[in-house]
Amino acid sequence: MRGILFAFGLMLCALPALAFDIEATQDFGPEAPLQRLSVLSTTDTAILEPVITAWLERNPGLGLRYVMASSQEVYRAIAEEGAAFDLVISSAMDLQMKLANDGHALALPADLVAGQPVWARWRDLLVSVAQEPVVLILSDSALRAGEEVPRTRRDLIALLRDNPERFRGRVGTYDPAESGAGYLFAAQDARLSDTFWRLAEVMGRLDARLYCCSVDMIEAVRAGQLLVGYNVLGLYALAGHSEGLTVVELEDFTLTLLRTGLVPRMAPEPEAAVGFLRYLLSQEAQALIARGSGLAAVEAAAFERNPHLRPIRLDPGLLANLDPVSRQRFLAEWRAAMEQP
Amino acid sequence: MARPVAFSLRRRLVGQLLALAAVLALVLSLAVRIGAERAAQATLDAVLGSAALALAEEMRAEEGGVVIDVQPATFSMLAAMGEERIFYRVDIGGQTVTGYGDLPLPEGLPTTLAPVFYTVPFRDARIRVAAVARSLRVEGRASPVLVLLGQTREGQGAIAARLGWQAAALGLAVFLVAIPLALLVARSLTAPIDRLAEAVGRRGPRDLRPVRDPAPRELLPFVTALNSFIGRLRGTLSQTETFIAEAAHHIRTPLAVMRNEAELALRQSGEEATRARLRGLIRSADDAARSAGQLLDHATVLYRADQADWARLDLAEMVRAVAARLAPASEMKDIDLVLDIAPALPCEGDAVLIEAALRNILDNAIKYSPPDTVVEITARIEGETALVRISDRGRGLGGAAPERLLRRFRRGDNVGDVTGSGLGLTIVEQAASAMGGSFRLRAREGGGACAEFCLPLV
Incomplete structure (x- = not known):
């Protein structure tokens, strides 16, 4: 399972010309992939690692660069610097909402959006990948x-x-x-x-x-x-x-906080990003996340079983x-x- | 025969009606779309305007600055319809204090507390903005405050588009219903034309009466033109026939004078050779007079067939009268006329025509019968018709087809020395068909011919 995985560990110094502060960078997949997906996220690498590995196993030839940063830096990278990332996952719902509201997000395919509960998405721009x-x-x-x-x-x-x-x-x-x-x-x-x-x-x-x-x-x-x-x-x-x-x-x-994902307008590989997002939202990947991290899967039933849980409303009220x-x-x-x- | 250049009125009508229906459907769809867009815009503007007003009204000056209460619930509500995007901007004294500093300002400054609406492109979208102005006392001075609240209107567009499509579908349905309707209308409109054409086409070859069938007002010019054409044709024909009749008449009178003179000369002359020549002369004058009479009859038949000057009459009575008139001629040849005539045969027709027809048949029978024979004349009801049958023991048809003998100036091959014009049977046939009757001629078993003249009974 780790055969295809090359962990480069911290590569802070190796990344050129990024003006925002990043905390960690890790490359997954072959050393010279045909296509490399870059993900900017506030979530710890360890939590998503099983999902990333499983996805790369299904898509040989692809690589994934995982860049971790704080939520403010994630917002700044996309809104102000137009950094070239294919997928942005952040726990800061308000900043993600502002990115989507201000037109920095690309529309996602209708079938991907339609599968999500209404409270776990905003328009076709923002989807929740995990709830906690x-x-x-x-x-x-x-x-x-x-x-x-x-x-x-x-x-x-x-x-x-x-x-x-x-x-x-x-x-x-x-x-x-x-x-x-x-x-x-x-x-x-x-x-x-x-x-x-x-x-x-x-x-x-x-x-x-x-x-x-x-x-x-x-x-x-x-x-x-x-x-x-x-x-x-x-x-x-x-x-x-x-x-x-x-x-x-x-x-x-x-x-209940929703970790949300969006594909930035400037994404170099939006199709691959949608592919990864689609996998991330699949039952299999959600189960992997839940098993590895205890992060609850995105499901409407969770709120029926636990009436005290209140999802933070994902709409421009966050602005x-x-x-x-x-x-x-x-x-x-x-x-x-x-x-x- | 070359057909006239044809185009279909019905197809044209259907085409134009369908084009009209399509235009109506399009207009309907557009009108609904625009109407829905306006209605949705007015509704959404009211909500947006009141939200902007609320934002402006809740601003107040406190120690250390102005309090602006941006309520998440307000934004949630504004965004709820169609999941719109929200932009706002608050300016105090010309300085943007919060929100999107690049949000475009309205062209004219709004008056106090009445929102002004405008649509502008902003970033990657078109947004509808409500602008509200008020003034606020900040640190003892009145400062102008401008609140802009904008939202995308994708929901509004979607509603208008959906209603527009529904209207288009409705328009299309109307269009589809219009197709059979247009066909029906076209058919009912062109039906009188068809009826008129059928009525004219059904006419007999010599029916030159003016067209009196009911016709729509729009077709009256055509019918009038047709009638005037028929009138001219009839005029020409009747002129010709009048001319023939005049000519025959003008020949008959001198012939009669000539015959009388010849008869006088025959009576006075004692020389046998001269008498023989005079007898020949008299016979020729008779033949000529007969031919002239038949020409006159023919012209009469043609003329009167068009006039349709019909009256009730008794065919049996007329047969008896004609037989009586020709009795001297038959006696001269010792031919017996055997009559078997029903008491009454009520018919409708032109007495002159019937008289001419019967006279010609009987004349022919007597002419071609050898002396000492019998000509049988029967007249009775057969089915719906009155049938007059005249049978002789003459030389028959000589193997010729009966139809051939009915043609004008056509005589049988077996006429021999008997003189004739070839008009007699033509006159009979035309008279019969002019009155809705018929005339048949056939060879009779055991020699001779049998002629049958039918008229419909009343």
């Missing part, structure tokens, strides 16, 4: 004997408020000023529920620590620095070893999240909640 819940993680030492795992935000607020000594400085969440995903989650939370601002105030009073990324938060909980991580992407929480911590999908609502004036106002309120006298 935004969860609460608890260290095992967060709860004393006899205490129940909080099931709603109200429970969580009560737990934090009743035990300020235990949780002071040991609650973590995304920094919405720093992280696009964190801002998206906070804004969605604020839209969906009034409890969000109460929770923010409680966390502010407990000197909550703010993180740029889910991975850091999970590490901090595992290392015992944090007892509670709020709004953590399920993918990362479940991908590693989960002993010592509990993953909670809050029952009042649990946001309002990116409005700088609204954003400043939201962040000002957030800071006011966090920094209490």
Whole structure:
């Protein structure tokens, strides 16, 4: 299986003339492929690797270059620099929506789009390739004997408020000023529920620590620095070893993020990109992703089985999240909640 | 015979009706499409305008700047119809504070709080923009605020296109229904022409009456022209026939004078050689008079056949009268006329024609019969017709076909020394057919000929 796979590892220095910051580059497939598909993504290489390998086995002669970057850099690469990528996969739904809205995406074939549930696509430009819940993680030492795992935000607020000594400085969440995903989650939370601002105030009073990324938060909980991580992407929480911590999908609502893919207008190999996307959306590939990473497949049934899951609405409403004036106002309120006298 | 250059009125009519139907279908489709486009545009403009107004109205100045509340729900709603793309721009005091700074401005500045709509190309799409202006007190000064909210209108286009296609389908259906309808209309329009043509075509060869069949008003010029043509033809024919009749008449009178003179001379002359010559002269004068009489009869028949001056009459009565008139001629040759005549045979026809026909038949029978024979005359009802049969024991048809003998100036090969013009049987035949009857001539078993003259009974 690895016979056709040439892993070049980190190739930061080998990539010429890319003005945006990339985190990692990996080439799959033969050394001199007939056609090389380049994918720009925010998703860790390891998670998609089984799918990429399986696809290349089916399409001998093809190669795939996988470039990883942060969501802001992914957006900048396509919108501002017109970088030549064939497929863009990002967890930043708002930025992906803006790319599609502003005309940077190529229309996908009708049959590919028609197979997707309405909530998992926007027009024929943007499709969801994976869905993942935004969860609460608890260290095992967060709860004393006899205490129940909080099931709603109200429970969580009560737990934090009743035990300020235990949780002071040991609650973590995304920094919405720093992280696009964190801002998206906070804004969605604020839209969906009034409890969000109460929770923010409680966390502010407990000197909550703010993180740029889910991975850091999970590490901090595992290392015992944090007892509670709020709004953590399920993918990362479940991908590693989960002993010592509990993953909670809050029952009042649990946001579900859609990782979306689009083919940029400037794509050099759009047909190959559609081919890969088609495979990525197939049941087989979705099963591979689910097995390897715990990332839930894109399926409507998941929301019927779990009524607390709320997919973040994939439509131009997300553009309002990116409005700088609204954003400043939201962040000002957030800071006011966090920094209490 | 060369046919006139032909084109089909029906085909032309169908073609033009179908072209009309196609144009109607096209116009219908276009009208619906444009109407739907306008209606959809008005509806969508109202939503877009109120969203832009809401965005403008919710702006307020606070400590540290202007608060702009861009609601995700508003964008979601605007984008929902046909999954449109959304663009916006907010300018305060001429400076873009948020949104797409390159979104084109309206041509004229909108008046306060009434949205202005315009369509512009933006990036790779055409967008519909609602512009709303207001003013806001920022740091004590009134600043103009301009809010632009734009959306693509692919949904609107799709609706209009769908309705347009439906209208086109409807138009096509109308078109398809129009085809048999057009055929039907064309048929009903051309039917009077067909009927008229059939009525004219059904006429007998000598029927020169004017056309009186019902005809549509549009065909009246044609019918009038046809009637005038028929009138001229009849005029020409009747002139010819009048001329013949005049000529025959002018010959007959001097012939009669000449015969009388010859008879007087015969009575006065005692010299045998001169008497023989005079008798020859008298016979020739008789023959000439008979021929002139037949020419006159023929002309009369031709003329009167066209006049159709018909009346009710009794054929039996007429047969008896003709037999009585020719009785002296038969007595001269010792020929017995045996009559078997029904009491009454009511017919309709021209008495002059019937008289001429019967006289010619009987005259022929007597002329060609040898002395001391019998000529049988029967007149009775047979089926729907009145039949007059005159049989003789003369020299028959001499093997000639009866039709040949009915032609003008045609005589049998066995006439021998009997003089004749060859007109007699022609007169009979024409008289019979002019009145819807018939005339047959056949050889009789045991020698002689049998002539049958039929007229329809009333």
